[in-house]
Each structure stands twice: as structure tokens, then as C-alpha cells.
Amino acid sequence: MENIHYDALVIGSGAAGSFAAKELTEKGLKVVLVEAGRNISTEDFNPNFKGPKEKGIQLWARAKAAVTGQHIQSKVAMYGRQQRHLFVNDRENPYTTPADKPFLWIRGKQLGGRLHTYGRMLLRWSDYDFKAASRDGKGQDWPLSYNELAPYYDKVEKFLGIYGTKESLANVPDGQFMGNSKLTSAEALFKAKTQERWSDRKPIPWRYMPPNIKRIPQPIIAAQETGLLTIRTNAVVRKIRVDVSTGKATGVEYIDRETREVGTLQASIVVLCGSTIESVRLLLNSATQQHPNGLGNSSGTLGKYFMDQVPSMIFGTIPGKKGFEGDDTHPVDPFYGVTGGVYIPRFENLDKVSNNQFVRGYAFQGTIGRLYARDDKDAKFGIMGFGEMLPYADNTITLNPKKKDSYGIPVPHISCYMHDNEKRLLKAQTEAIKDMLVNAGFELEFCGSYLGVEEFGRGAFPDADWFSRLLFRLNFRKSMCMGAAIHETGGARMGDDPKTSVLNRYNQSWDVPNLFVTDGSSFPSGGVSGATLTIMAVTVRACEYIARGHAEGKFK
Structure with missing residues (x-):
């Protein structure tokens, strides 16, 4: 002692x-x-x-991590290979779930x-x-x-x-910002097109902490x-x-x-x-x-x-734009790469019941035009949805x-699943973001959640090799089960x-x-x-x- x-x-x-x-x-x-x-x-x-700093699909890197002790951590929605050692080894940090209620516990x-x-x-x-x-x-x-x-x-x-911008939105209160965050030109286009059609949907720039060197x-x-x-x-x-x-x-x-x-x-x-x-x-x-x-x-x-939030994901391209856009708000972090993006605050069931199919609502965050793409390839977008679980x-x-861990401590048993309210909310969540992106003139590749995945046009990650795309299709639902939002409370x-x-x-x-x-x-x-x-x-x-x-x- x-x-x-x-x-x-x-x-x-x-x-x-x-x-x-x-x-x-x-x-x-x-x-x-x-x-x-x-x-x-x-x-x-x-x-x-060596390799891309931007987090993304990185299917081969995920597969390597999965077979060397990180079969759960490698399912994180946006993966960065250079950050692998900052996540736990799943073999050394076990937990259990009911067979029919999977949960991804992402941690470091x-x-x-x-x-x-x-x-x-x-x-x-x-x-x-x-x-x-x-x-x-x-x-x-x-x-x-x-x-x-x-x-x-x-x-x-x-x-x-x-960093952030003053927006005067009651459900996302303004903060004490040291400087303005920015939208890319594609994000600004998305904002304009969205607000032109839906007056209650207010895309804004991310509010974020700059890199901590x-x-x-x-x-x-x-x-x-x-x-x-x-x-x-x-x-x-x-x-x-x-x-x-x-x-x-x-x-x-x-x-x-x-x-x-x-x-x-x-x-x-x-x-x-x-x-x-x-x-x-x-x-x-x-x-x-x-x-x-x-x-x-x-x-x-x-x-x-x-609780954890109910996650969904959508990816695609921006016709007429090639490569990717930078952001001069602050220097790019030499380890983490770029940051920033667009956030679509919750707009359902706020001051009145706007959708009686479910209680509460959902929001979205992601990037449009910032994801790495070669100069001869269409610019990309990637957005995640987050719905409120009751x-x-x-x-x-x-x-x-x-079951105990290597220190003799009983492991947690996590039982967390979507009830009917969350399933109805999730369906509306995926339909809403599809409508907004199509309305902006963007092309969808895939959209999905734990309930399933839809592919459009050339399909998910069309420039990836066939085996990576096969792994994606086989594992997508598992990677989008509860816990994937990493917002557990x-x-x-x-x-x-x-x-x-x-x-x-x-x-x-x-x-x-x-x-x-x-x-x-x-x-x-x-x-x-x-x-x-x-x-x-x-x-x-x-x-x-x-x-x-x-x-x-x-x-x-």
C-alpha cells in the first residue's frame, strides 16, 4: 500500500x-x-x-488488423492504418454480447x-x-x-x-469560437441546394478542436x-x-x-x-x-x-469535380491529416412532431470533396448518420x-439492440440523406446500415479490387451494428x-x-x-x- x-x-x-x-x-x-x-x-x-493519413475504407489494412488481434477495432467506420496501435488488442481485452445482439466496443x-x-x-x-x-x-x-x-x-x-461558425440554431447552440471553420466548395453547394428545397435543414461547417501537436x-x-x-x-x-x-x-x-x-x-x-x-x-x-x-x-x-446512437453510412462522388479540396483553416496535422467537414443538425420532431413514425430524430456529419482522390478521379463524399436511441x-x-480478462476481472456483457422505434428512425435517416445528396446533384455509390446495404451505379468503392469489395459486402452489416457510432452513453x-x-x-x-x-x-x-x-x-x-x-x- x-x-x-x-x-x-x-x-x-x-x-x-x-x-x-x-x-x-x-x-x-x-x-x-x-x-x-x-x-x-x-x-x-x-x-x-507510409501510406494515406486520411481515414477511410482501407480494406486490406483492416483485414491485416483483424487477423492479428483487432477483429473488432478494425471494423471502426473510418479507419486509419497509422492509428492502429492507438486501439486495443481485442484478444487481450475481451467482452461478451448475446449472439443475436452484436455490439462493437471501439476503444483505446x-x-x-x-x-x-x-x-x-x-x-x-x-x-x-x-x-x-x-x-x-x-x-x-x-x-x-x-x-x-x-x-x-x-x-x-x-x-x-x-473553430466554428455562429449559426443561431436553437438545437445546436453557438459556442466560444477562436476562429471560423469552413466548408469546401462542394459542401457549400450541398448546403445551398439543401436549404433551397428544405428550409428546416441547416447544414453547417464542423465545430472542432484543431490538431494538438x-x-x-x-x-x-x-x-x-x-x-x-x-x-x-x-x-x-x-x-x-x-x-x-x-x-x-x-x-x-x-x-x-x-x-x-x-x-x-x-x-x-x-x-x-x-x-x-x-x-x-x-x-x-x-x-x-x-x-x-x-x-x-x-x-x-x-x-x-x-445507449449508443444508431449509425448509417453513405458514400459517392461529385460529378464535375476531380481530386480533393484542402482547407487552410490551420496547418494539416502531419500524423492525422486533414480535418473539417459538414454537419447537418437534427431537423425532425423538434418544436413539433414532424414525423410520427418515430420518436426524436437524427443528424449527419461527414465530408464532401475532402476525401482523398487522385486528380483524374471524381471527388468523393462520405457521410455518417447518427440517430437517437431511446x-x-x-x-x-x-x-x-x-469469463474473465487476463487480470482475473469479470468482463462486461453488453446487451444493446435497436427497438422498433430505432428501426423506423434508421429507415427514415437513410432515406433523408439519400434525398439530400441526390438533390445536390451528387452520385451515390452505396448507402447502408445494420438493416442492410443498397448499391447504386458502379457500386461500392468501384475502384477497389474485387476481393476488397467482396469483403466489404460480406462484413458491412457487422461493421454497422450497435457500437459503430462510438457515442455510447x-x-x-x-x-x-x-x-x-x-x-x-x-x-x-x-x-x-x-x-x-x-x-x-x-x-x-x-x-x-x-x-x-x-x-x-x-x-x-x-x-x-x-x-x-x-x-x-x-x-x-
Whole structure:
């Protein structure tokens, strides 16, 4: 047992954990940041990698990854071969699903987690997300509103330096932008043609974080600069420890990934930021005599109401345009390549029921004209759709008592499937994007989802070899099942009633007062845009509350 007693212990170093470390150290707390994966170095981001930097189909690279230990990670929708080592080895990180309910768990274990592989697109949510249940009666509202979270969105955006444009859209609120993002000429054409036909559809440029050349997440660097941060990488937390007499968390028990030795760390406050599935798994595995069904699970909702967004994909070409367009907003990242694109915010069922075939709606993000193409080939587009999944009690994360990982920890069993509402929504989602692209004069190659794939004209990836195209057709549905959106949330939701939620409005456990959970598992609903910016803002808000309570001696 290490004799140091920290003020706060943060589990996980991604979107939530990095900001928790920053906020707490900057408020004077002595913090230990615990990461299951390894540290990173400049070698992880070698700019001299041979091959295309742009993420895309890369079928042969996917096949090679699949047979060498990444049969799940290689199914990620937009694949970049140079990033392969930033995803986990699936053989070493198993999980289970029902045979008829596949789920793709895409993840990375290193300092910074999935911050090294996400698209850096950061969008605010609105009360169309936070208060959705009040309009349609499905699930629960968030215990906080957009106005309560807006100051924390401001703080995160200013710190990261987000690019975007002011659009005055109620369901995608404007942010604090350091500069304008841009559309390519093809994206601008698409925007004009779409708005000309559908006044309620408002394509906008991406809102995104520019490349981070330092590679270590900026919040972690800021935390290090305080002199109050200790980082423990290669530490696989298997249990949160609780004092039976006080009911408070005392720290964690972990396994050193390299030596396999068991160790403990002590702290007055534990902030769980392990990512949605890992955090729920850890809470379940931290069951005690006082918490027999999982730590903090007096409501019985821990592991329930798990969600991911419902994904679709469409690719094609832009007649009359050759090659691809660059973007001079900022220098191209030497490792990741280009960024930016077009976003089509949700337009269904906002202020009124515009489509009574399903509840809530969908949005799209992608690129038009930016995907790599030779100068003698037609320019390309690639767009993904993201539909909102309702929170269902039977979409769950549980522990599989019959299967353990290499550290002896029970693996998560993920059961998540589309109900009838999501299937109807997904059909409308794919039809809507097809209509918009055809309306703009573009040519479709294929459009599909877990429900199936349609091919048009010369078919999917017409310039690829026949074997790659065969692999694509055989594996497409599997690569678009639940999890493919990589926007998973829920399982330890926050609320105003301890009988129906795991956490209160400050992400604090109802049952363990010095335990906080601030990652996506805390979300009561799943939205249609990425959760990353909201995770960051929720974490900053929770840490403000933690620091105030610590100063008042509430967590001793």
C-alpha cells in the first residue's frame, strides 16, 4: 500500500479524466490520475508513416488488423492504418454480447484514451437533448438544463480553442469560437441546394478542436503545470475500496499491467472517468456487503438504460469535380491529416412532431470533396448518420461471471439492440440523406446500415479490387451494428430521484458521497451528436462542486 494520501483520485485519462485532473489541481487539490493503459511518446505519432493519413475504407489494412488481434477495432467506420496501435488488442481485452445482439466496443488504452482517435468534433447539446423526455414522455429529463451547463461549455471551448461558425440554431447552440471553420466548395453547394428545397435543414461547417501537436491532452499538461498531479499509467483498477464504517470510498485496488502486482491508492475523493462501459463495469465489480448489486446501486438502475446512437453510412462522388479540396483553416496535422467537414443538425420532431413514425430524430456529419482522390478521379463524399436511441431498461451492461480478462476481472456483457422505434428512425435517416445528396446533384455509390446495404451505379468503392469489395459486402452489416457510432452513453445515469438514478445533478453517487462519475455513463439520454464536449463540460461542473465541498471539509 502506498502511504501517500491524495485529495482526489481520478480513474481514466480521456475526455472526462483529463479535465477532472486539470480542474481539481488548478483548484489546489493533490491529485493522482490512474490510467489502465501505457504512457505515450512522440513515436506514437510518427509523421513519416507510409501510406494515406486520411481515414477511410482501407480494406486490406483492416483485414491485416483483424487477423492479428483487432477483429473488432478494425471494423471502426473510418479507419486509419497509422492509428492502429492507438486501439486495443481485442484478444487481450475481451467482452461478451448475446449472439443475436452484436455490439462493437471501439476503444483505446493509453494516456489520453480515445482522445487520440476521435474526430475532434465538439458540439454543444441543447434542451432539445436535456429536456427531451418532457416533450415525448420517453425516459427521464436531465436534472440540469442547457443554461446551467452553458458556462462550462464556454470554459472548455475557450481552453481547447474550438473553430466554428455562429449559426443561431436553437438545437445546436453557438459556442466560444477562436476562429471560423469552413466548408469546401462542394459542401457549400450541398448546403445551398439543401436549404433551397428544405428550409428546416441547416447544414453547417464542423465545430472542432484543431490538431494538438503536443499529443498529450492539453488538460493533462495544464494539470502537470500545477505541480499537484501524479500520473500512474499501466494501472488497471479492479475495485473501488469503501470503508464499511463510514460508507465512503477510500481509494482503489489496482493491478500493475507490467508486473501483475496488486497495489492500492488512497484518496479522500474518487472521480470515475473510465469511459461509459468501463465505469459501469468497475462499479459492478466493486460490490460489497453493503452494495451487493454493485457500488452505488441502491436504485437498481446501474447498468441499465445503456445507449449508443444508431449509425448509417453513405458514400459517392461529385460529378464535375476531380481530386480533393484542402482547407487552410490551420496547418494539416502531419500524423492525422486533414480535418473539417459538414454537419447537418437534427431537423425532425423538434418544436413539433414532424414525423410520427418515430420518436426524436437524427443528424449527419461527414465530408464532401475532402476525401482523398487522385486528380483524374471524381471527388468523393462520405457521410455518417447518427440517430437517437431511446433509453431502455433492457439495454444493459452486466458482468459475465463465467469469463474473465487476463487480470482475473469479470468482463462486461453488453446487451444493446435497436427497438422498433430505432428501426423506423434508421429507415427514415437513410432515406433523408439519400434525398439530400441526390438533390445536390451528387452520385451515390452505396448507402447502408445494420438493416442492410443498397448499391447504386458502379457500386461500392468501384475502384477497389474485387476481393476488397467482396469483403466489404460480406462484413458491412457487422461493421454497422450497435457500437459503430462510438457515442455510447448511459448505465449510471444522473437524476433528481435516488430511487431512479445512480447519481445526483452533480454526478455524485447517491450512496457513496465522495464518489463521482462524470463520463458518458452518467447521461440520462443519448442525443444525436457526439458526447465528448458535453462530457468535458459536465466534468468541469462536477469538479467545481467537488472543490467547493473539499474546501468545506465535506469529504474528510
